[in-house]
Amino acid sequence: MTRVSGRGPVLGAPHPRRWAGLGVLSASLLLVVMDMTILNVALPAISADLKPDSVQLLWMVDVYALVLSGLLVTVSALGDRWGRKKMLLTGFAIFGLASTAVLVADSPGDVIVARAFLGVGGAMIMPSTLSMIRTLFTDPRERATALGVWSAMAALGGALGPILGGALLERFSWHAAFLVNVPVMVAAVVAGLLLLPESRDPRPGRWDAPATALSIVGMVALVWAIKHFGKEGFGDPSAPISLAVAVVTLVWFVRRCLDRPDPLLDVRLFGRPSFTAGTVAALTTSVAMAGMLLLMAQWMQLVQGYSPLETGVRLLPTAAGAGLVSPLAPRLAVRVGTRTVLAGGLAVAGAGFLVLFAAPAPLSYPAVAVALLLIGVGMGSLAIASAVIMSSAPPERAGSAAAIEETSYELGGALGVAVLGSVAAAVYRGGLAPPEPAMAGVTGRAAEVARESLGGALEVAGGAGRAGAELARQAQAAFTDSLAVTGAAGGGLMLAAAVAVWLLTPRDMDLSGGH
Incomplete structure (x- = not known):
């Protein structure tokens, strides 16, 4: 049944338990995003206990993202056909069981297998939350608000992961970083059964x-x-x-x-400029954030000397900015226009990155806090990127739209670490060119290790006696310079994306799903 409002046709009546259902979807997303960041904190403890070799350590880190990205398109298409609620609840169950299995993990291979199954569960959960919001909220403005809450939970999860991980590891073994998922997944399955409606594509095709x-x-x-x-x-x-x-x-x-x-993934959605604009915004934000947060966590711990828990707390300005602005972004878009908020969010986040480059040397935490807050505010206003993407797709293609958005985030994260990480590494190695370590009395293989990473440099410095203090100072200064230069690169990328999104987004685009 179709009802008509002053803003155009709206499919279906509002679901009576849609806001409670949003609570289930947001809580599950929060946990999945937290789990992606907790591993970074738990990895040293896992390595100390299980002593993986370099290949096993690589697979521990990478297997989650590889499985997740590989399955996003497939499970989203399956959810459209089989039922999005069934797919989501199955994802909850797999995520919880894989987390429980960590209890019996006593080898690197066991952890790799558990992480792979967590990737399977995550691939089922993340796009399903988006596509179910698309079907739960038939009113476009309510949907935009719901997607703002969804975005705020994603930002909060990224910030709380290191804090929760650090707090757990101070009191318990590394297993606790996984086991925290289990009670939440059990509650999510029960709440999902009671509160979420089933939805699927009525004409799925072969x-x-x-x-x-x-x-x-x-x-x-x-x-x-x-x-x-x-x-x-x-x-x-x-x-x-x-x-x-x-x-x-x-x-x-x-x-x-x-x-x-009847394609597996409706790539024709990119023929809609608003859909492409939302995807560009999601991809670019993920690129810049992944690369910067990786470097920021290292700077706080290895240059400033903060513990993992202290580092997590000091990253909170990003979550605060995103959490405050995300739910308000749809109202702001109604007042000043979707295009202005979407491109403006990228510009504000870009300004935050540029603060890292423009701040007086030596870089200090107050300047970093300002940068993180601006980045968070920019991310918060980008909450409507999800609304633009999902509103640009018809309900039966909600799975395709969700898969494309989540794939943008996954690819953006990988690109951010690879591209911006490579920029930072090049600047760091330039700051430790061969004459510099030699001046501190470090040469040969030790100097090469120092130039590979800041962690390596500090390890070499620890065994170099009095000369080590000078090497540590050089390495920390070079890494801080690399953070500033990467901030400039990330800021430039965000500002370029802001221009592209401004040109792509129709001037009269609103959150009713069209132009």
Whole structure:
């Protein structure tokens, strides 16, 4: 049934328990995002206990993102056909069971398997939350507010993960970082059964098995290539091979989707300028945030000397800014226009990054706090990027829209670490050019280790006696310089994206899903 408002047609009547359902969806998203960041805090304790080799450690870190990104398109399409509620609840169950399995993990391989299943659960949960919001909230303005809350929970999860992880690890073993998921997932399954309605595409069409295989192979290969280019540069032969595989399979996948009336992923959505603008905003924000937060956490711990818990607390301005602005962004968009808020959010976040570059040397936490707050405010106003993406897709294509948005976040995160991380590494190595460590009395292999990373430099400095203090000072100064330069790069990227989004977004775009 269709009802008509002053803003145009709205499909269906509002669900009576939609706000309670939003609570379930937001809480589950909060936990999944927290879990993605908790591992970074728990990794040293896991390494000390299980003593993985370098390959096992790499897989512990990477397997979650590889599985998640590989399955996003497939599980979103399955959810459209099988039922989004069933997919979401199955994801809750898998996430909870994989977290419980960590109790019996006594080897690096066990942790890798558990992380892989967490990736399966996360792939089911994250796009399902978006597509269910699209179907729960039929009123466009209510939907925009709901998506603002969803975005605020994502930002809060990213900030609370390190804090919760640090607090747990101060009192318990590393297993606690995983077990915290279990009671929340149990509660989410029960609440989801009671509060969430089922929804699916009424005309799903035939399942495209070749496209499924192409999407999984292509996305896994692409994320693998990005990660390994960032870590090893062009010296790793697996990276260009993976990139070639990704290009071939993903181009084939897109062509197959364009040729079918019932594609696995509706790539024709990119024909809508507003959808493309929202996707560009999501991708760019993820690129800049992932790269910057990785460097910021290292700067706080290895330069400023904060503990993991203290670092998590000092990252809170980002979550505060996003949490305050995200729910208000839809109202602001009604007043000044969607295009202004969407592009303006990118510009404000870009200004935050540029504060890191423009702040007086030596960089101090007050300047960093201002930068983090501006970045958070910018991210908060970008909450309507989700509203733009989901409103630009018809309800039956909610899964495709959600898959594209979540894929943008995953690819953006990988690109941010790879690209901005590479910029930072180049600046850091330039600051520790061979004459510099030699002046501190460090040469040969030790100097090379120092130039590889700040952690390596501090380890070398710890065993170099009096000369080590000078090496540590040089390395910390070089890393701080790399943070500032990366801030300039991230700011430039965000400002360029702001211009692109301003040009792509229709002037009269509103949150009723059109122009």
